[in-house]
Amino acid sequence: MIRLIRALSSLHGEQYTEPYIAKAQFERYGNLVGENIQTKMTVEKEKAKFVLIIIDLYNEKIVLARLRITLFLHATENAVLAVHHTKPTDVQIWRSFSKESIYAFSEEANDANPIHLTDRPIVQGLFLLRSLAEYFGDIHSLEMKFIKPLYADQIVYLQKHSGSFVGYHDHEIIFKGKVEFEK
Numbered sequence: 001m002i003r004l005i006r007a008l009s010s011l012h013g014e015q016y017t018e019p020y021i022a023k024a025q026f027e028r029y030g031n032l033v034g035e036n037i038q039t040k041m042t043v044e045k046e047k048a049k050f051v052l053i054i055i056d057l058y059n060e061k062i063v064l065a066r067l068r069i070t071l072f073l074h075a076t077e078n079a080v081l082a083v084h085h086t087k088p089t090d091v092q093i094w095r096s097f098s099k100e101s102i103y104a105f106s107e108e109a110n111d112a113n114p115i116h117l118t119d120r121p122i123v124q125g126l127f128l129l130r131s132l133a134e135y136f137g138d139i140h141s142l143e144m145k146f147i148k149p150l151y152a153d154q155i156v157y158l159q160k161h162s163g164s165f166v167g168y169h170d171h172e173i174i175f176k177g178k179v180e181f182e183k
């Protein structure tokens with residue numbers, strides 16, 4: 001998955017300085033290990049406030065995996081509305097992300113977005129996506145909608161239901177999504 005994530009670092013231009021991932025979807029169609037594997041990135045839609053990007057991982061002409069990302073451009077924390085809920089009782093502690101792990105992921109992904117490199121960094125949406133993919137195991141697809149930023153050392157509580165999940169910090173929804181397992 002990191003090859004797909006690194007492809008984003010090839011985006012250049014002022015509009016990509018501080019984007020916020022609104023939605024990400026990963027789909028796996030084949031074995032991601034092998035020779036002659038390449039990536040191809042397409043900017044599907046580009047508007048003043050958002051951009052839809054599709055990144056394919058392929059071998060020859062066969063698509064092995066696809067990552068679809070919707071970015072809000074020039075988003076700030078103030079643009080994200082706080083959504084307060086009562087945290088359900090059927091949640092479990094999932095994990096937190098240290099500053100060091102966020103910095104390391106930025107380096108691994110070639111992500112120089114300054115919102116991930118401060119003294120109080122925001123966890124990368126694709127770091128969350130990859131971590132959840134590893135947590136769930138053999139998945140076919142994983143789709144996430146990001147509701148609110150998650151900062152270093154904040155504990156994420158996970159609520160899981162058949163094919164769906166919600167991530168909470170305190171009483172706020174951080175993300176929600178759907179997972180489909182390999183058959």
